[in-house]
Amino acid sequence: MDAAIDIGDVDVVIVGTGISESILAAAIARTGRQVLHLEKGSTYGDSWTTIDLEELIRTSEIPNGLATENDTWESINSERIKLANRSLQSRIEVVANFGSVDDAIKASVDITPRPLFCNGTMVNLLVKSGGGDYVDFKALNASFLDFGDTPGGIQRVPQSRSEVFQSRLISAPEKRLLMRFVKICTDEDTTTDEQREKQMSSSNFDEYMEAMLLNEKLRTLISNALIFVEDPKSISVQHGRDLLQLYFSSLARYGTGNALLLTNYGGSELSQAFCRISAVNGSIYVLRRAVEEILLEDGAVSGILTTAGDRLNTRHVFASSMFDPGRLGEEDVVWRFVGVLQRAILDGHSRTLVIVPKGVGSRTSTVRVWQVDSSLGVCGDGYFVLYAECVDGSGTEEDIRSALARVLGESYSEKISRGIIFKQRMWTRKEHGSRPSNLEWIHDVPVEIDFTGAIEQAEALFRSNFPDEGWFPEPVNVVPEVSESSEPGDANASYDQRHDASPTEEEPVDDKEVLARSGSPQTT
Amino acid sequence: MHGIMYGTETSSEELSRLSSLSELGRRALECKVEADLSDEAEALVRKVVESNPDDYTLWNYRREWLLSLKGEAHDRLVKVWNDELRLTEKALLRHPKAYATWQHRVWLLAEAKDMEIDLATRTGLFEKELALCSKMLKMDARNFHAWAHWERVSKIAGKHEPARVVEYTEQQINADFSNYSAWHYRSVNLAEGIPIQDKTALDQLLDEEVDRLRQAFYTDPDSQSAWFYYRWLLNGAPYYSEGKTSALFNIKDEFLKNELKACQELIDLEPFSKWALLTKVYLLRRLGREAEAEDTIVKLTEIDPMRLGYYRNLASTSTRAV
Incomplete structure (x- = not known):
């Protein structure tokens, strides 16, 4: 030794x-x-x-x-x-404990779990370096966004063209506005002078979306579930367009129907x-x-x-x-939850991401919740590993708890077979x-x-x-x-x-x- | 598959493989000339068609060999037939659009009865065909051979199941609404596939179809398959049955006016959508509003000058259906 x-x-x-x-x-x-x-x-x-x-x-x-x-x-x-x-x-301080020791539950969990883009920096570095030979991935199956009370709770995020077509969340005219906006952002060649004008005159991405006639529902959808930005006012038009391009090039890359990947094992x-x-x-x-x-x-x-x-x-x-x-002590903290469930959240989907945005309830941070299944080789058949993280450093334990309540219901603690809420210390x-x-x-x-x-x-x-x-x-x-x-x-x-x-x-x-x-x- | 390029350069290994293949092909043809139906000749032909599934002469030759087995023991025939189906499957995976191979498969299924292969076995064979079609359509949802094969095989089996086809087309349209084959087979099977009890149910079906199309138009107004299907619906969804053509829906002017309004809403959002404008021309003419239709055609000539001749012809044939 x-x-x-x-x-x-x-x-x-x-x-x-x-x-x-x-x-x-x-x-x-x-x-x-x-x-x-x-x-x-x-x-x-x-x-x-x-x-x-x-x-x-x-x-x-x-x-x-x-x-x-x-x-x-x-x-x-x-x-x-x-x-x-x-x-x-x-790095870890556990603040809440769910369930009790159960030998039947075997799960390998990440301290810092993280989905990645199909066409993102990590996949591209793995390709460039040859590291891709040693690791493989599964795509997420579905993404959801919590719209709060209007238009009614947790809704499937239409991502690909076929999901937009089938979506009942957005109306036909909204589909046109969304698709046109995505096209303008991802394909420079089709941009008209008028659209370029709007791009130049908008001081941030949110203003730009508004200038392009996107209503609040669509703006919420794009910023929270497609470009993963809490506040679209905080980023430039170009940055927003780059993020949207990253999303759609990721969606197109492997034909998985989702832009995000999860690492096997x-x-x-x-x-x-x-x-x-x-x-x-x-x-x-x-x-x-x-x-x-x-x-x-x-x-x-x-x-x-x-x-x-x-x-x-x-x-x-x-x-x-x-x-x-x-x-000395901690510099930054990230609030997290990790746990094992015996029933999938949002029935019928095995690898699921749910975005619970800041605006919903009294949350101070957006919380990302996602579930992985046994196909990733991290838990037994019939079990699911659930992660939640506050994306903002100002998040709190309460944010995590309220997101769990949105996803699992008010009696969430009974549905968690084993799990913890913890504070992750970071030296950034x-x-x-x-x-x-x-x-x-x-x-x-x-x-x-x-x-x-x-x-x-x-x-x-x-x-x-x-x-x-x-x-x-x-x-x-x-x-x-x-x-x-x-x-x-x-x-x-x-x-x-x-x-x-x-x-x-x-x-x-x-x-x-x-x-x-x-x-x-x-x-x- | 659509939009996927074949490799442009041929490697040296590929060249040597091709030259040995053409040598094998030549020898196989010699066997055919000599009407050699021996096992050696059969093995040689098998090798060639597996690599080159487009060679219809050699598939014909295989059929001669297969027919020569008539009267042999049932077990042996079943084995030969299964092997042969597997061979065509292999060939199709290599080249999913080889006409000769699809044809050979249809022949095998049609001939099975004449070869006195029993009914139970034949029923089993047909079930496998549907699985194959699904597999091929999963690889390329627009492989028209696979769609047509399904229809042909159902006919041979005497098991025409339009409801199953309609349901399947819905899945395929949901996966990709630019799948022309899916819309087409939906139109072919819709009248028979959906059991219509009364007028209310018919109205509801029409509403559902139009709503689905609306989602497609607004998601991507440039996807033409949906517009074609829409045109067919606006014509009352005509279908051919028992020697005559009938219309599934009774399209009233009121309905057309509503559709024109919806079409105009899309044009307001997308003033340069040529499919929406073309549909507007059609709807206006159906409603006898020729002057407005002509204005719209002028607009089309402006935004789509590549098809100037088509639009001019359209303008000159005002009385004919668009």
Whole structure:
């Protein structure tokens, strides 16, 4: 278990296997640099990990390791930076518990669950990097929007042309206005001068929609369920058009009838996909090992000391900002619910998204609720995993509860077989005092659909630290495989041997095995 | 399938595959000339038609071979017939629009009785046909062969089920209302497919059909299939039965006036929708408002100059139906 890392000096040490960290590890490994990638926990993903629900509930009962001001002062001197002793439980505070321990309920749940666009930044990066070979997806089946009391509660969101055609939610004239607006926004060529004029004279996207004769119902529909923006007044016309284009290009990409995808086996598969690229390019992976101290020499990072006593020289350290001793308590919180149901919400749909917007009731934040089924391999047949998240940092526990009540009914707590409402702590602040130039903190990213923030952060760090290198250049001598033939619903070719290659929460692979696997680098 | 390009370049492997295929095809034709009905010849022909399902000469040759088996044991015939159906299925998956292959399948089903294959087996075969049609339509909802095959097979089986077809067309239209085949087979089967008890039920059916069309027009006014079906409805939904043509609905002027009003509402939203304007011309003429119809035709010539000749002809044939 505590085998020494006996590899001499490394170019780069990365601490934590969150999405940004893992993407960065893959990008750096592709440049031929020797990377050592450490993960304190026993599964990949850090705050993006996928974990057994009971284990999550147990984990959250352990003291959270939040730093105090004393620690900070003690932690930094000219020779070393002692990292904060935090782990997954530092991120989670459970505030409500539903159901009781039941051995029949087995579910792997994401701490930070996240749907992604078929044509979004993550899918495109997976295609570009080759990471798509290691992960696959299922499309959502249906999206719903809570309109409050008018025009009557939770309604199916018509997305594709055929759903608009069949929709009883919007009248025939509204269909025309909606379709025309979408066409104008997604196809520049058909825009008339008059329409361009309206675009120029509108100061925000909401004004633009109004100028294009969209009534309140249609504006609510577009902003909440198509572009996922709480307040369309807060974004520019161009931004709104870009988001709508992203939505419809995603809808068209795989013919799944939905713009959003969910990751099979849970979100930590995404971290693992990039770690795998990194490993096949020669990186060393060690789980259950953290960095105790970052060693300094003349004000720059010279090496690390791990919790197991390994001492290595390195030129760069990239670490999750969770370990930054300069960070005290929480900076941001996201309110979440995760639980298991034995009956699908909104009967007849297995993978469903429900948007409960801010305006409905007294909510301070829009809440996204979504349900995944056993087809994702995260729970048994007949069970469903339900997630809810406040999309806005100003959300509250009450927001989550009222959204659950909208979706499951007032007696929601009886319908949840097992679940928790929890507060997820985030360290998103970018500026926080001085640090050696070759130490970079990798920050948490705010709630969004898809992974744009996480990917942009990794790319920016990569480009500023390795300005002469390319960001996932096309590998030489490898013919890219196009998997156009994949079945609708499976956006990517399936990857059957995932258990052979990537350790998961069900089958933790011990450190030796991980080391052995990465011992024979194959360069592309 | 529609809008999907075949690859433009032929790889060297593909070229060598093609040249060996044409060599096999040549040898298969030689066998046919020699009227060779041996197992070796059959295997050779099988290989060729599987790769090139359009070769009707070789399918004819297979039919000669199949007919030569007449009088053999029932079990053997059933096996041969099943194998043959599987062969055509394989060929169709390779080339879903091969006329010769669809034709061969129809022949197999029609001939099964003459070959003295028993009724139970034949009934089983027909059930599989519907599954095949569904499968082919799932791959391409507008594969007219699959639609036509369903009709033909139902006829051979003596199991004409218009209600089932009407229901199926509704599903297909919901999935994609630009599916001309679905609208067409809906029109062909509607009169028989929907049991009409009284005038109220008929009125209700007409309302439902028109409402569905309205959703299509407003969702995408440029999708012409729905407009064609609409024209057929406005004509009273004529159908052919027992040697004469009858109309399902009795279309009154009041109804036409309402439809004209609805059409105008769409034109107000979409002044350049040529299908809406063309329909307006038709409705105006049905109501005897020729002068307004002519104005509308002038507008059409302006917005759609590519079809100037068509509109001029339309203007000159004012008395004829549009």
